[in-house]
Amino acid sequence: xxxxxxQVKEIATKLLESGQVDVFMAWEKGDAPHxxxxxxxxxxxxxxxxxxxxxxxxxxxxxxxxxxxxxxxIAIVVKGCDSRGVVRMLEDHQMKRDRxxxxxxxxxxxxxxxxxxxxxxxxxxxxxxxxxxxxCLQCMQPxxxxxxxxxxEIQEPHFKxxxxxxxxxxxxxxxxxxxxxxxxxxxxxxxxxxCRQVCVACNCRTCIFDEAKPQWVGRETxxxxxxxxxxxxxxxxxxxxxxxxxxxxxCPVNIPLMLINRKLIKDVDHYFGPYDAGMAYxxxxxxxxxxxxxxxxxxxI
Amino acid sequence: MxxxxxxxxxVPQIVEVVKIIDETPDVKTFYVxxxxxxxxxxxxxxxxMVSMLPIGEGxxxxxxxxxxxxxxxxxxxxxxxxxxxxxxxxxxxxxxxGPYGNGFxxxxxxxKDMLFIGGGIGLAxxxxxIKYCFKHREDYGKIxxxxxxxxxxxxxxxxxxxxxWPREKDSETFVTIDKPEEGWEGNVGFVPAYxxxxxxxxxxxxxxxxxxxxxxxxxxxxxxxxGYQDEQIITTLEMxxxxxxxxxxxxxxxxxxxxxxxPVFDLAQLRQLPPEW
Amino acid sequence: MKILKKNQLDTLWExxxxxxxxxxxxxxxxxxGFFSYKTLKPEKDTLMLDALNVYLSPKNIVLPQTExxxxxxxxxxxxxxxxxYEDPTPRIIxxxxxxxxxxxxRLDTVFFTRGFVDEYYRSRRENxxxxxxxxxxxxxxxxxxxxxxxxxxxxxxDIILHDAGEExxxxxxxxxxxxxxxxxxxxxxxxxxxxYPQPRPFTREVDYTGVAEKLKDxxxxxxxxxxxxxxxxxxxxxxxCPNCYCFDIQVKTRGEEGYRYRCWDSCMYGEYTxxxxxxxxxxxxxxxxxxxxxxxxxxxxxxxxEPLCTGCGRCIAVCPTGINIIEIMEKAKGVxxxx
Ligand code: SF4
Ligand code: SF4
Ligand code: SF4
Ligand code: SF4
Ligand code: SF4
Ligand code: FES
Numbered sequence: 001x002x003x004x005x006x007q008v009k010e011i012a013t014k015l016l017e018s019g020q021v022d023v024f025m026a027w028e029k030g031d032a033p034h035x036x037x038x039x040x041x042x043x044x045x046x047x048x049x050x051x052x053x054x055x056x057x058x059x060x061x062x063x064x065x066x067x068x069x070x071x072x073x074i075a076i077v078v079k080g081c082d083s084r085g086v087v088r089m090l091e092d093h094q095m096k097r098d099r100x101x102x103x104x105x106x107x108x109x110x111x112x113x114x115x116x117x118x119x120x121x122x123x124x125x126x127x128x129x130x131x132x133x134x135x136c137l138q139c140m141q142p143x144x145x146x147x148x149x150x151x152x153e154i155q156e157p158h159f160k161x162x163x164x165x166x167x168x169x170x171x172x173x174x175x176x177x178x179x180x181x182x183x184x185x186x187x188x189x190x191x192x193x194x195c196r197q198v199c200v201a202c203n204c205r206t207c208i209f210d211e212a213k214p215q216w217v218g219r220e221t222x223x224x225x226x227x228x229x230x231x232x233x234x235x236x237x238x239x240x241x242x243x244x245x246x247x248x249x250x251c252p253v254n255i256p257l258m259l260i261n262r263k264l265i266k267d268v269d270h271y272f273g274p275y276d277a278g279m280a281y282x283x284x285x286x287x288x289x290x291x292x293x294x295x296x297x298x299x300x301i
Numbered sequence: 302m303x304x305x306x307x308x309x310x311x312v313p314q315i316v317e318v319v320k321i322i323d324e325t326p327d328v329k330t331f332y333v334x335x336x337x338x339x340x341x342x343x344x345x346x347x348x349x350m351v352s353m354l355p356i357g358e359g360x361x362x363x364x365x366x367x368x369x370x371x372x373x374x375x376x377x378x379x380x381x382x383x384x385x386x387x388x389x390x391x392x393x394x395x396x397x398x399g400p401y402g403n404g405f406x407x408x409x410x411x412x413k414d415m416l417f418i419g420g421g422i423g424l425a426x427x428x429x430x431i432k433y434c435f436k437h438r439e440d441y442g443k444i445x446x447x448x449x450x451x452x453x454x455x456x457x458x459x460x461x462x463x464x465x466w467p468r469e470k471d472s473e474t475f476v477t478i479d480k481p482e483e484g485w486e487g488n489v490g491f492v493p494a495y496x497x498x499x500x501x502x503x504x505x506x507x508x509x510x511x512x513x514x515x516x517x518x519x520x521x522x523x524x525x526x527x528g529y530q531d532e533q534i535i536t537t538l539e540m541x542x543x544x545x546x547x548x549x550x551x552x553x554x555x556x557x558x559x560x561x562x563x564p565v566f567d568l569a570q571l572r573q574l575p576p577e578w
Numbered sequence: 579m580k581i582l583k584k585n586q587l588d589t590l591w592e593x594x595x596x597x598x599x600x601x602x603x604x605x606x607x608x609x610x611g612f613f614s615y616k617t618l619k620p621e622k623d624t625l626m627l628d629a630l631n632v633y634l635s636p637k638n639i640v641l642p643q644t645e646x647x648x649x650x651x652x653x654x655x656x657x658x659x660x661x662x663y664e665d666p667t668p669r670i671i672x673x674x675x676x677x678x679x680x681x682x683x684r685l686d687t688v689f690f691t692r693g694f695v696d697e698y699y700r701s702r703r704e705n706x707x708x709x710x711x712x713x714x715x716x717x718x719x720x721x722x723x724x725x726x727x728x729x730x731x732x733x734x735x736d737i738i739l740h741d742a743g744e745e746x747x748x749x750x751x752x753x754x755x756x757x758x759x760x761x762x763x764x765x766x767x768x769x770x771x772x773x774y775p776q777p778r779p780f781t782r783e784v785d786y787t788g789v790a791e792k793l794k795d796x797x798x799x800x801x802x803x804x805x806x807x808x809x810x811x812x813x814x815x816x817x818x819c820p821n822c823y824c825f826d827i828q829v830k831t832r833g834e835e836g837y838r839y840r841c842w843d844s845c846m847y848g849e850y851t852x853x854x855x856x857x858x859x860x861x862x863x864x865x866x867x868x869x870x871x872x873x874x875x876x877x878x879x880x881x882x883x884e885p886l887c888t889g890c891g892r893c894i895a896v897c898p899t900g901i902n903i904i905e906i907m908e909k910a911k912g913v914x915x916x917x
Pocket of ligand 3: 816
């Protein structure tokens with residue numbers, strides 16, 4: 001992907017030099033060879049650090065909230081999943097389309113630098129080379145859905161099978177079994193809220209979990225408070241999650257967040273759809289749960 | 302496992318509210334004591350954690366300790382816990398733990414003329430030092446108090462401001478409100494401007510400031526203009542607090558914990574800290 | 579010298595667990611941390627004694643992520659304190675690394691010194707015994723030596739084990755408590771002279787010298803902006819750090835009963851310094867990021883004489899955006915102090 005790096009750098013130089021943008025959001029090489037990290041170039045001198053390689057997994061669109069109150073023009077490099085995040089930001093009125101210059105990269109799939117760091121940390125038992133990241137193996141939209149210029153060949157999604165297999169298995173459980181299942185997997189959540197911090201759909205200025213008056217959800221790491229957190233989070237993701245997989249990737253204790261997200265995606269699509277969040281930007285467009293339609297189903301209430 | 306251990310600094314002692322005074326529309330003073338009187342002794346400027354046990358805890362400056370009888374807290378309603386505490390009535394049990402923090406340097410100030418500059422609820426911590434000076438009148442020189450609030454209604458401790466303190470020997474009390482008001486014959490204007498107008502001489506003087514951050518900022522500038530040295534200026538800092546004993550981490554500014562090493566600092570010390578105050 | 583044969587481990591653990599809660603470094607499902615011996619399922623869980631370390635540090639054992647403080651009842655205007663939950667259960671942590679033992683020293687400094695003793699911490703800590711597993715193969719992110727400790731020695735470890743492979747562990751009782759425990763299990767140990775293993779060198783050169791002093795003048799340095807750009811303030815680094823000790827105090831009530839508990843908190847969170855009136859002295863992510871590194875590398879050193887990092891490398895391995903404390907030190911050393 002040497003060549004992709006050069007193309008991105010070329011665009012960055014052009015945009016920063018001409019003053020068309022104030023910030024160019026991309027990646028730089030991290031400390032380890034198997035690590036890339038988000039990087040915001042602010043002038044031409046910064047451009048040399050920019051790279052694009054197989055470890056550029058982070059969804060940069062989340063970082064747009066940093067600039068939401070400003071006036072800067074921003075260039076952002078996006079993969080397929082990230083571009084859906086940009087749509088999320090635009091639909092949520094966190095960013096104006098005319099402040100953005102979007103460079104879309106048709107994405108061949110990424111490796112997870114976090115996995116790689118862990119593999120090499122000495123803390124892991126199996127240390128074989130990891131292939132593509134799970135989120136990329138499950139990706140349905142490798143090609144950006146919104147861009148001002150695009151790079152690379154159009155890619156076929158890696159994901160071929162049946163999208164909701166695991167969700168269906170979950171639905172097939174009895175309610176006791178399901179309760180058992182969630183008690184077990186959610187009991188280990190350490191409530192660090194990394195899944196929220198990394199999420200492009202979590203763009204509220206004051207998150208309900210940080211509210212102190214009243215405090216809606218306790219901070220105890222107990223099954224009760226953990227359930228509360230995950231239920232509220234799930235409600236807030238319905239129809240809004242763009243399936244970038246970042247939450248599950250960063251969770252330090254591997255909570256199956258994408259399983260929960262996919263259940264929501266399936267239900268929103270079924271009851272209010274057809275709908276897939278962030279697949280196209282229409283000015284004034286809104287996710288279905290932000291709209292009320294007279295024929296919305298209500299038999300599950 | 303034991304009951305109400307007073308050796309555990311994070312466990313409160315239970316006290317009863319014996320009197321409540323409405324100071325302003327959003328400030329009330331609470332007198333608290335247990336069967337034997339004060340739950341612990343405090344020095345002027347020290348803090349205590351007050352809990353409405355089922356609701357929350359908040360760190361407040363003790364605005365006065367009346368002998369061994371009771372502690373007084375002037376509390377402004379700003380958040381969940383403070384608005385709840387404004388609803389309680391005499392007889393309510395509360396938790397308190399403390400005392401925390403360094404308090405005002407009452408010893409170092411002996412023999413000095415004192416200038417107290419306060420704004421709004423900032424008079425609450427100052428009051429403990431002002432009353433202490435009056436109580437130990439012979440230890441301190443001239444006492445001047447400059448205090449301001451938004452309006453007449455927002456002035457705290459009115460009886461002391463207008464009746465008691467002006468009667469004290471060798472002392473002056475100056476009160477100002479932000480905007481003119483019917484019936485108000487005193488000064489109108491912000492505290493820093495009033496201070497510059499009064500222009501108290503820095504010689505042998507210690508200035509103690511307490512109030513909203515913006516007031517402190519301008520008062521510091523005025524004092525500097527008037528020739529006060531950093532060592533002559535004392536103020537208190539505010540940070541969010543949870544433990545009060547320098548363990549929970551959150552009240553740090555640089556390497557200092559405000560709950561333990563503060564809340565009182567002189568300006569020379571403050572200038573050593575990172576500019577986060 | 580005393581030797582613990584590896585085939586005696588089970589017997590030893592079984593014996594230790596009779597009188598104390600015993601914790602072992604274990605991979606339990608998706609989590610790796612120090613888990614209670616009693617809860618281990620041999621068919622599912624994997625012991626991590628020969629791995630470099632586990633992700634969740636043993637901090638949880640002396641400073642639990644959620645810890646009950648006291649309970650109370652309330653009715654009308656009345657309030658009664660019910661129980662204070664200090665927990666003096668005897669505990670043994672088996673197989674910690676030097677960085678984690680040292681981090682417990684740092685927690686001791688915080689919770690025992692400077693005017694107040696934290697009684698919750700004291701009741702746990704004074705009844706916890708530490709068995710160090712000396713490190714002969716530092717990992718790629720290890721830099722404990724640079725932070726002022728030795729990977730194979732420790733003053734506060736009660737017992738030090740040296741893994742001599744097939745021969746077993748060399749068992750060194752290092753404190754009074756350690757000697758006492760050794761006396762109780764002596765029958766399991768063997769007397770034999772074997773040679774200590776050969777340590778491998780550190781792969782990464784790190785130099786903390788001068789960093790605290792340098793950072794003192796860098797509070798307002800522009801470098802904090804690019805350094806903090808990638809950070810999403812997720813706080814994972816502070817939760818996995820064996821040294822980070824910040825906590826929050828919260829209350830839970832149900833009807834007329836309630837209890838106060840404390841739980842870990844992090845200076846990376848916006849809510850951490852948010853005051854009742856809504857003012858936040860550390861409004862931006864950059865300010866919070868800066869506080870974390872300054873606290874570890876400068877403020878703590880100024881206050882207590884040692885940095886609040888023992889070089890375990892956990893935060894480096896788990897940061898989802900590739901922030902690296904070694905790199906921060908190097909960059910801080912590399913720039914002009916005030917710009
Ligand atoms: S919930 Fe997870 S997958 Fe969905 S948008 Fe947020 S981070 Fe991405
Ligand atoms: S699900 Fe994972 S990332 Fe989210 S709060 Fe829990 S432990 Fe943290
Ligand atoms: S783990 Fe990394 S991204 Fe998360 S708060 Fe720490 S430094 Fe920031
Ligand atoms: S700061 Fe990082 S390397 Fe240092 S002790 Fe904490 S987790 Fe380990
Ligand atoms: S780095 Fe932050 S979370 Fe860790 S101990 Fe310091 S202030 Fe607390
Ligand atoms: S309030 Fe806990 S350290 Fe100051």
